Amino acid sequence: MEMQTITQETIEIEEQSVKSTEQSVKSPEQSVESQISGSVALLEALIVEGVDTIFGYPGGAIMPIYDALYDYKEKLNHILVRHEQGGIHAGQGYARTSGKVGVVFATSGPGATNLVTGLADAQIDSTPLVCITGQVFAHLLGTDAFQETDVINITTPVTKWNYQVTDANEIPEVIAKAFYIAKSGRPGPVLIDITKNAQIQKFEYKGYTPCNHIRSYRPKPIVRKEYIEQAAALINQAKKPFILFGQGVILGSAEQEFKTFVERSGIPAAWTVLGAGAIPTSHPLNVGMLGMHGNYGPNVLTNECDVLIAIGMRFDDRVTGRLDKYAKQAKVVHLDIDPAEIDKNVKSTVPVWGDCKETLPLLTELIVPNDHTAWVKKFGEYAAKEVEAVIHAELNPTSGEMTMGEVINQLNVLTKGEAIIVTDVGQHQMVACRYATLNKTRSNVTSGGLGTMGFALPAAIGAKFGALDRTVVAVIGDGGFQMTCQELGTIMQSGVDVKIMILNNRFLGMVRQWQELFNERRYSFVDIQSPDFVMLAKSYGIAGKCIDDRADLASTLQEMLEHKGSYLLEVMVTKENNVFPMVPQGCSVSEIRLK
Amino acid sequence: MSDQENIKQEFNITVYTENQIGLLNRIAIIFTRRKINIDSLNTSPSEIDKIHRFNIVITESEEVVRKISRQIEKQVEVLKVYYHTNADVIWQELALYKVSTDVIAEQVSVERLLRENGARAVVIRKDYTVFETTGHREETDNLIKILQPYGLIEFVRSARVAIIKSSDGFNSKLREFERLEPGEDVMENEYLNQGQKVFTM
Numbered sequence: 001m002e003m004q005t006i007t008q009e010t011i012e013i014e015e016q017s018v019k020s021t022e023q024s025v026k027s028p029e030q031s032v033e034s035q036i037s038g039s040v041a042l043l044e045a046l047i048v049e050g051v052d053t054i055f056g057y058p059g060g061a062i063m064p065i066y067d068a069l070y071d072y073k074e075k076l077n078h079i080l081v082r083h084e085q086g087g088i089h090a091g092q093g094y095a096r097t098s099g100k101v102g103v104v105f106a107t108s109g110p111g112a113t114n115l116v117t118g119l120a121d122a123q124i125d126s127t128p129l130v131c132i133t134g135q136v137f138a139h140l141l142g143t144d145a146f147q148e149t150d151v152i153n154i155t156t157p158v159t160k161w162n163y164q165v166t167d168a169n170e171i172p173e174v175i176a177k178a179f180y181i182a183k184s185g186r187p188g189p190v191l192i193d194i195t196k197n198a199q200i201q202k203f204e205y206k207g208y209t210p211c212n213h214i215r216s217y218r219p220k221p222i223v224r225k226e227y228i229e230q231a232a233a234l235i236n237q238a239k240k241p242f243i244l245f246g247q248g249v250i251l252g253s254a255e256q257e258f259k260t261f262v263e264r265s266g267i268p269a270a271w272t273v274l275g276a277g278a279i280p281t282s283h284p285l286n287v288g289m290l291g292m293h294g295n296y297g298p299n300v301l302t303n304e305c306d307v308l309i310a311i312g313m314r315f316d317d318r319v320t321g322r323l324d325k326y327a328k329q330a331k332v333v334h335l336d337i338d339p340a341e342i343d344k345n346v347k348s349t350v351p352v353w354g355d356c357k358e359t360l361p362l363l364t365e366l367i368v369p370n371d372h373t374a375w376v377k378k379f380g381e382y383a384a385k386e387v388e389a390v391i392h393a394e395l396n397p398t399s400g401e402m403t404m405g406e407v408i409n410q411l412n413v414l415t416k417g418e419a420i421i422v423t424d425v426g427q428h429q430m431v432a433c434r435y436a437t438l439n440k441t442r443s444n445v446t447s448g449g450l451g452t453m454g455f456a457l458p459a460a461i462g463a464k465f466g467a468l469d470r471t472v473v474a475v476i477g478d479g480g481f482q483m484t485c486q487e488l489g490t491i492m493q494s495g496v497d498v499k500i501m502i503l504n505n506r507f508l509g510m511v512r513q514w515q516e517l518f519n520e521r522r523y524s525f526v527d528i529q530s531p532d533f534v535m536l537a538k539s540y541g542i543a544g545k546c547i548d549d550r551a552d553l554a555s556t557l558q559e560m561l562e563h564k565g566s567y568l569l570e571v572m573v574t575k576e577n578n579v580f581p582m583v584p585q586g587c588s589v590s591e592i593r594l595k
Numbered sequence: 596m597s598d599q600e601n602i603k604q605e606f607n608i609t610v611y612t613e614n615q616i617g618l619l620n621r622i623a624i625i626f627t628r629r630k631i632n633i634d635s636l637n638t639s640p641s642e643i644d645k646i647h648r649f650n651i652v653i654t655e656s657e658e659v660v661r662k663i664s665r666q667i668e669k670q671v672e673v674l675k676v677y678y679h680t681n682a683d684v685i686w687q688e689l690a691l692y693k694v695s696t697d698v699i700a701e702q703v704s705v706e707r708l709l710r711e712n713g714a715r716a717v718v719i720r721k722d723y724t725v726f727e728t729t730g731h732r733e734e735t736d737n738l739i740k741i742l743q744p745y746g747l748i749e750f751v752r753s754a755r756v757a758i759i760k761s762s763d764g765f766n767s768k769l770r771e772f773e774r775l776e777p778g779e780d781v782m783e784n785e786y787l788n789q790g791q792k793v794f795t796m
Contacts, residue, residue, distance in 0.1 A: 156621050157628065161671045164616075181671055215772045216613050216674045340665035 035202040038168030038194065039068035042132065045175040047075055048208045051103050053094060053465045054078045055087040059107025060147055062134025064199035066105075079465065079494050082486040084111050086458035088118025089484070092127045093462030096445045097420055097470070099253065101182050102462065104131040109147030112154070112193070117452055119158040119189045124449030125274060126251055128187035130178045138166040138195040151193050160188030168201035176211035185219025186338040187251055220337070223354040223362060231333045231350045232366035234307050238331075240375050241267045242298075242305035244290060244319075247274035247448075248312015248336060254357040255279065255441045258311065261364045266372045268379050270298035272313050274448040277438035281417060287379040291319040292583045293430040296390075296592060297382030299583060302327050303590040311335045312356050315345035316449065325588035335359050389594040390580050395435065401574035402550055404431040404503050410553050411473065411501075412437040414561055419471040420445060422463050424456035424480035427509035430579045432475045442467070454483030460498045461490055471499065471561065478504040478530045488540040491566050499560050500542075500568040502533055505575050513578045537568035544568035600658045605634070607679045607686065607757045608664060610649035611641065611765055613672040622649065622673070625666050631655060635688075637754035643769055646674065652755050674772055679759055686757035690735035691717065692726045692742055693749040699724055705745050712738045723748060 036044075042065060046054070054076055058066040069078060081087040084106040091102030106115055112133040122129050136145040152164050161181045165174055171194070178190045235241055243265075249258045255278050262269050262279065268287040269279065279286050288295030290302075299321075302308070308330040313319070320326045323345060334341075334348035335356050342351040352359050394405035408431060411419075417437030422445040423429040429446055438444055445463050447455040460474035481502050491498060512526040537544040543563055547556050553571070560567045583592045612618055619638060626633055634652040641648035653660070660678050668676040696719065699705050712734070714726040728738055735752055 152617055153620060156617065157624050162617070214671065215769075217671045338669065340662070340669045344662055344665075 034205055036205045037064065037068065037199065038165070038171050038201050038203065039065045039199045041168060041171045041203070041205055041208075042175060042194070042199075043068055043072050043076065044205075045172055045208050046103060047072075048210065049175075049179045050100065052077055054103045054105055055081055055090040055094070055462060056105030057081055057084050057087055057107070057111060058105075059109075059111045059134065061108035061136055061196050062105060062111070062132070062194075062199070064196060065132065065134065065194070077465075078105075079461070079490060079496075081458065081461075082489045083484070084114035085117055085454070086461075086484055086487040086490060088115045088122070088129070088131065089452075089455050089458035090462030090465070090487075090490070091129050091131070092118060092122050092125075092455075093422060093445050093459030093464075094466035095122075095127050095129060095462075096459075096466070097442050097463045097472075098466030099442065100466070101128045101130055101179055102466075104129060105133075106131065107134045107147065108136055108151070108193075109149045111147075112151040113149055115191070116154060116158060117450075119155055119191065121447050121450040121452045121455065122189035123158045123160065125447065126187050126247060127189065128182040129189040130175075130182050131189065131191045133191060133193045134199070135164065135193045135195045137197045139197070141166075141195070151191070155191050158189070159191050162191040162193070164193040164195070165198050166195045168198045168203040171198065172205070172208045173211075176209060177214060180211035180214070181217065185217075220355055221339070221353050223352075223358055225362070227350055227352050228359065228362045229366065231309075231335075231352050232363055234331055234333055234350060235265065235267075235309060235363075236366075236368045236370070238305075238307035238370075240301075240305045241265070241307040241309060241372070242301060242330075243267050243269035243309045243311060244272070244302075244313055245269055245275045245278055245311045246272040246313025247278075248356055249275060249278040250312075250441055252312065252337070252355050252357040254312075254355075254360055257357055257360040257364070259283075261360045261367070264364050264369055265367045266369060266376070267309065268372070268376050270295070272316070272319055272448070273433050273446060274444070275313060276433055276436075276444040277441050280439050281437045282439070285376065287376070288383070289434055291316075292321070292585075293434065293579050293581065294319075294583075295383065295434070296386035296581050296594065297379040299581070299589040299592040300382060301379060303329065303588065305330050307331050307333065309333045309335070310346070310348075311360070312337070314338075314341045317345075320345060321583045321585075321587055321589045321591075325590070335363075386581065386594065391435075394431075397550075401548070402553065402571060403577055404428050404505075404573050405435050406550075407501070407503060407553065407557075407571050407573065408432050408435040408475070410557055414554070414557050415471060415473070419443070419473050420463050420467060422446065422456050422460040422472060422474040424474075424476040425451045425453045425510075426477045426480060427505070427513065427577070427579050428475055428477045428503045430510075431503075434579075453477075453480040456480060457484050457500065458487045458490070460500070461487060461494070461496050464496050464498050472497075473499045473501060473561075475501050475503065477509060478502055478506065478533075479508045479528050481533070482528075482530065485536065488537060488542060491542060492540040496566065497564075498566045499563075500537075500544075500566065501560070502568065502570045503573050504530065504533070504570055505573050505577065506530070507575060509577075510579070512576070516576070516578070517582075517584070533568060533570045542566045542568055544570070546570040546572065548572035601656045603654055603656050605652055605654050605681050606657070606660045607681065607684045607755070607759075608649070608651040608653065608660065608667070609677045609679070609757070609759060610651065610667055611674040611676075611769075612647045612649065613674070614640070614645055614647050615672045618670070618672050621670055622651075622667055625663055626651075626653065629659070629663070631659070631663075635754040637756050639756075641765065643766060646765070646769065650755055650757050675765070675768065677759060677762075679757075683761065684757040684759055686731070686755050687729045688732060688735055688755050689727065689729050689753040690738070691749075691751050692728075692738065692747060693723050694726065694742055695746055695748065696720065696722060696724045698745050702745060705742075708741050709738075712741065714738060 095102035331349040
């Protein structure tokens with residue numbers, strides 16, 4: 001955030017006064033060498049925590065940290081974003097693909113408030129972040145000082161933990177706690193607000209020790225064997241067991257343990273949007289996506305299975321549809337690390353509270369392999385119906401305008417399922433999640449819980465920094481792209497290689513679909529105009545092309561993927577296409593509509 | 596779930612926490628986000644150094660109270676949360692009443708009424724006297740009604756404090772929390788304890 005010149009002067013005077021008081025209180029026996037500033041202590045902490053990339057934007061109240069950063073340019077790669085929201089979404093993308101904690105810097109006031117959407121997104125999607133915000137001098141707190149905002153109270157509902165530092169002595173310990181809390185247990189965003197005086201203040205630095213214990217915080221429960229045994233007993237006697245898995249498998253790095261469990265038990269498994277990719281798309285026991293726009297079989301058969309095994313997922317309303325008609329016939333085994341999720345939406349028969357990296361192997365050990373071929377085949381039958389009614393036409397149209405599905409399908413052919421797919425929110429998101437082939441874990445980056453339009457472009461930048469050796473394709477709608485398209489500037493300046501694919505249907509498509517289906521086609525403010533996206537990209541020095549002819553699709557996608565550096569491809573797709581199947585709001589999952 | 600779970604009644608939520616700025620807000624918003632009114636809230640240092648104890652009273656169904664308790668316990672600086680019905684706790688509220696000293700001196704009946712209601716004088720001044728009673732809401736309310744005709748000048752009542760009938764205290768639990776590898780007693784999930792009641796197979 002820009003600072004006013006007059007205020008700059010005021011702040012400089014204040015800084016001088018703070019420095020002079022510090023000098024007067026400094027005890028003579030303290031050696032000057034071991035004294036460092038709060039800002040330097042922060043950066044030292046980041047290095048010990050293994051941080052390599054920071055997404056940020058400077059401003060008045062965080063200037064001392066940025067001044068210190070000037071000397072750390074070789075060790076810490078700071079990416080200058082164009083808006084703090086872009087910064088935090090980039091941090092999320094980075095965390096999701098790298099498995100590390102995303103780090104974001106922002107200044108006080110508007111810089112800090114611009115983080116709120118990203119914090120809420122990271123909170124609901126369990127993304128580990130440490131956000132550092134500058135704050136006005138401690139003596140100005142509560143006085144409505146320039147760029148002062150009560151960021152701690154604003155962000156309390158959307159952070160796993162937050163803390164205001166007013167004394168540099170606190171910095172090493174607080175940053176250690178921040179990283180420990182962000183990444184342990186059910187991960188989440190942490191915000192540390194540091195007043196300017198604490199950033200400047202020199203203090204006796206005793207080194208940095210990472211945190212591994214907070215007495216009031218129990219990230220990892222002791223697994224109770226009797227519940228594992230009860231769960232195994234239920235699963236072993238089940239005739240029609242069904243696995244639902246979510247991002248917990250990925251967050252717990254338990255992909256291998258999960259695969260072993262699925263294969264040994266022979267139980268069909270379906271995924272939530274954030275669980276996508278935890279097991280490869282092509283795995284024979286991967287029966288597809290759950291929820292409102294998920295696959296036909298997984299939704300219908302949820303209400304037919306006898307034992308539901310939920311792993312690292314939270315029974316979001318988009319997954320369950322109408323709760324009082326959800327899997328009422330089934331016994332429920334719920335594996336989750338967050339005890340507040342167990343029994344929150346769906347009552348469990350056996351709760352398995354714990355880290356699935358630990359609980360899954362224990363459960364697998366007790367599993368007696370059963371033949372579930374007939375039951376798995378049933379998913380196949382529903383899948384065949386869905387192909388006939390929906391998928392075939394969506395993926396292989398021969399006439400008319402292009403569909404979103406065929407673009408994703410062609411992308412699968414060219415990337416062979418090896419790319420990271422970052423999506424925004426809306427129709428294209430559901431289409432991409434449904435049809436993208438994901439061979440590897442940490443390949444699906446999307447805003448699941450919060451549904452944040454504008455997420456994809458900045459998240460894709462972060463996703464690439466988190467996985468430099470992989471291809472990152474951002475799939476974005478024409479509406480969402482315009483919410484954060486200023487981040488093209490970040491791409492330009494950082495030189496990051498991100499492939500941007502805008503699926504342009506000239507509508508806010510998902511809202512339009514609902515208006516068509518439920519509001520008698522009263523298209524209220526969903527008709528959206530766009531700039532010339534290719535020209536826009538060009539103005540940032542980014543190559544691009546717009547296509548509207550099916551004949552150009554494969555070759556242009558190939559050109560995009562082979563292009564050295566970022567590339568923006570705009571694909572004109574059919575205007576009024578609907579995403580099906582669909583579980584209409586207020587309906588049971590078994591009432592899923594194919595058209 | 597059973598019907599019992601859905602009946603709204605008063606619940607006493609006891610929260611042991613670190614003494615941390617902002618934690619009161621972090622706890623309060625867990626109620627407000629569900630639009631639940633906090634009937635009474637008391638927070639005060641507990642018998643253990645640096646550990647605070649919250650007593651929160653809300654009127655809700657057990658199902659909601661259980662979910663809220665889990666969401667409170669999940670906060671980093673919260674050590675433990677318990678919830679109990681009124682039958683499971685002994686509770687008191689403290690009330691102070693300011694009445695004109697002249698009225699008490701002149702009207703013998705007032706003295707009798709105060710005595711009957713277990714009130715005791717805290718401060719006696721020429722112009723006014725302050726009485727104190729402790730009890731349940733109805734009891735302290737009752738004395739307001741009684742004193743009103745004699746010119747009750749001012750009244751104030753504290754939040755509820757409640758002792759859990761079945762509790763063994765928190766000291767031993769806290770020592771476990773401080774260990775890097777705590778015993779199962781601390782790690783156990785409160786609702787797994789009630790396994791048979793909550794999770795029937």
